[in-house]
Amino acid sequence: MQRRLFNTAATLALACTATLGATAARAQADYPNQPVTIIVPFAPGGTTDVVGRALATSLTKQLKQSVIVENKPGAGGTLGVVDMQRAKPDGYRLTMVPVGVFRQPYVQKTQYDPIRDLTYIASFTAYDFILAVAADSPFKTVKDVVEYAKTHKEGVDYGTPGKFTGNQVAMALLGKAAGVPFTHVPYKGDSEAITALLGGHVKTMVSTNGILNFMETGKVRALAIAADKRPPAFANVPTFKEAGYDVVVPSPLGLAGPRGLPLPIVQKLDAAVKAALDDPEMQRVIKTYGIRTDYRDHQAYSEFARRNFEAEKTIVQSLNLND
Template sequence: MQRRTWGAVACAVAALWATGAQAQANYPNQPITLLVPYAAGGTTDVLARALANSMGKLLKQSVIVENRPGAGGSMGVVEMLKTKPDGYKLTLTPVGIFRQPYLQKTPYDPIRDVTYIASFATYDFILGVSATAPHKTLKDLVDYAKKNPGAIDYGTPGKYSGNQVAMVLLGKAVGTEFVHVPFKGDAENVNALLAGHIKSSVSTNSIMTFIESGKVRPLAIASEQRSPAFPNLPTFKEQGYDVVVPSPLGVGGPKGLPQPIVEKLDAAVKAALQDPDFQRVVKNYGIRTDYRDAKTYTEFARTTFAGEKALVQSMGLND
């Protein structure tokens, strides 16, 4: 009797393995959801929709974008906690998800609870003011802020974002404080600047069109070197301020995502970067592609998560 029972169990387990293997082989056979942890209309949203479109063509399934703004860009990762590891719900994984656990209690562990699939782009943080503002250079803005503490505020697409990190670093470098005004996304942030509600803004590449139209005066970019999209815009470092904030962006899934599915999605991300439609969006927004495969991106996640603790402590973001 016991032998028959164990035999039945073994057959059931074998059937489950066979079913799982077949599902992985047929993946994907239904639409995939890609969560974007920012509001619609910003650079990340536009880039995600371009990536989703290109991946969909390659995977021969629709990749549907859902916006989940809030919590410093970590809402997508939070959603992974209750997502089946079948590859049909994924999320963008901004660098901020590695910072959040050191700032506040989070329900997720960015290493334990996420399967990292690939990174695909990096965008820049650009400090800008209205074209009508009196500050012509970064030095002008800094000098005014030092003489008038608390008088210069700046908008960002969210608290604890890389945008905020850039200005906290600048404030510490020059010995003054800039007042942070968080919004739900880049679109609201830039609109507030244009409407005169804030004196400055740290935006990603979505500000490019406003710079080209002459509505926004860029003062500095928080990259290691000048961006090809903004060749005349000096970095903070060039102007004497040690402010560099790298921001690669990738795709992740829930923990336990089977390796064959990871490999298919990784290959789709890599191939999508060569799609002319995706390249057109990247060029229009001045975004740089930045591909890391699953193994390299996973190692990046581990290293970055470990390093964020010291960054948060040194900046006093969690004070």
């Protein structure tokens, strides 16, 4: 009797397992069958937000399902990653990943591990960091900024879209190279920092590509860009290295989901991201903001994440980002 009961229970368990497996397989095959949310970890109006919304529009076409954006600014662009710890690994809640997520665990206690807690899907663009001033500023070159900081007690302050961002790293690297301190003033996004610059609340700022429109309308002047060479959209802006300072800060932007995201869903999203880069609207936004395409598939992006997480440790150890 006991043997028959055991055999019956085992048979039922195997049947349940098979049913659950078949259900999961169908869910992955049918993905997506409801709206997908992408978290943009910065405030509306900045470069990351603009790119995120263009990507969501293009993915809507690729996936034949609505893709919506949810802004979660703060914590240096890492709140999307924190959110992934609570998200189900079903592909319906994703986040954009700025490189700051690999840096923050080295500068303060975080709720996440960027390797353990994320499934990397693809990177798609890269933006740059530009030191800019208002059009009426007396600063014409990076050297002007450095010399002022050396000779004036109040020094030079600069706005960024948040603490521990690549924007802050660029200025911290300049301070180290020039041997002068700068005062960091973090905001919730590029748009807030630009507003502060134009309002005279900060002397300088380090922006991403969203500054391009303000340059073209003559409201701001770009002094230097933290790239290894001048991007086409910023052909008239010298690199920091051309100005005599070794400041290069690469910044690819990617898409990730929670840990355990099934491979079929990852592959479907990866293919959709790659296709989205050829979408005319996505191309228009890339051109308008001077952003560079920087695609890596899910395998290459996962490997980049591992390498960059290790590299950030060295960068943080050489800089004091808590100032």
